[in-house]
Amino acid sequence: MNSISLENTELIKAVFFILLAFISMFLILVLFFYFSRKKIVQIEVDKKKLEIEHQKQLLKSVIVTQEEERQRIAQDLHDDISSKLNVVSINSHLLKTPNLTKDEVEEITNNIINFTQNALESSRRIAHNLLPPVLEKFGLNAGIEELVEEYNSTKKVKVVFENTINFDSSNIEKHLHVFRILQELLNNSIKHGNATDISIQFIKLDDQKVCIYSDNGLGFDLNNTDNQKGLGMRNIESRISFIGGKYSIDSKPNGGVKIVFNFK
The missing domain is CATH 3.30.565.10 (Histidine kinase-like ATPase, C-terminal domain)
Incomplete structure (x- = not known):
């Protein structure tokens, strides 16, 4: 009887250690998958952060580009068209000057025509830069x-x-x-x-x-x-x-x- 009891005890111990080994392996696998998943999630989070930062940089570049474009258009309007129209205005007032000779009237008139034409060409160029007409039409x-x-x-x-x-x-x-x-x-x-x-x-x-x-x-x-x-x-x-x-x-x-x- 003692021999059988001893064998049972040894068997129980063996089963216990086997179960303990399985439980330990299970816990190790659970922890492994948990930390692996956590690492994968962290990588995905970092990736999303990089994508968001990249989108911010793209948006920033768009804003900078748009602002530069506005400044360029404003500069063209001021330096090019406005200056020509100012000359047209000055020459228009000169026509009111009394006792102008025929040659003087012709010269002033030609100036008005030339600068008006130049202003029109400048406005067409600016409009073309904003949206080329051929692109819109054809x-x-x-x-x-x-x-x-x-x-x-x-x-x-x-x-x-x-x-x-x-x-x-x-x-x-x-x-x-x-x-x-x-x-x-x-x-x-x-x-x-x-x-x-x-x-x-x-x-x-x-x-x-x-x-x-x-x-x-x-x-x-x-x-x-x-x-x-x-x-x-x-x-x-x-x-x-x-x-x-x-x-x-x-x-x-x-x-x-x-x-x-x-x-x-």
Whole structure:
């Protein structure tokens, strides 16, 4: 009997230790999954914080760009149109001067006509910068063609434009963003990259409209984040974000720049 009792005791101890081992393993697994989940949640929180901060930076760049645009328009109105209209006003009052000779009247009249014409041309230029008439009337394709023609007319750069997409003419707001993106890219290529050859291509890929932009300019080091975070690049990034797109950059020193972005 004592032998059987001893065996039972040993069996109970073995079962107890096995159960204890299983419980310990279970607790370890629970703690492992708990802390793993907590770490995953923390990573997601940090990721969301970075995304929010990134959106704040994009919004800030948009506000800065808009403010600079307003200041530029105000400067153009003041320095260009207002000054010309002041000259027109002065010459108009001069016509009231008594005993003017015929030649003097003709000279003053010509001044009024010339400065009025210049003021009209300046107002058209400002309006064109705000919303190019060809873009509004004939759509994005025609707007880009006109933009490309303007740059090619300088003879300092050759811009090639190819398009296989039929743009919806009703989506003028989104197309204006695309137009401004290309303006900024062209400006960067020529002003900062000293490019002489530029290619702009639009294709359709998986129900997405894709723009492939490349130049033969100086390029830059992609590992240097400062090169990608200038105001111009942030402005481009914010506009791409507004049209629901994503972009990628490929560049290297003396290797030109290639930017691909999509939109719906």
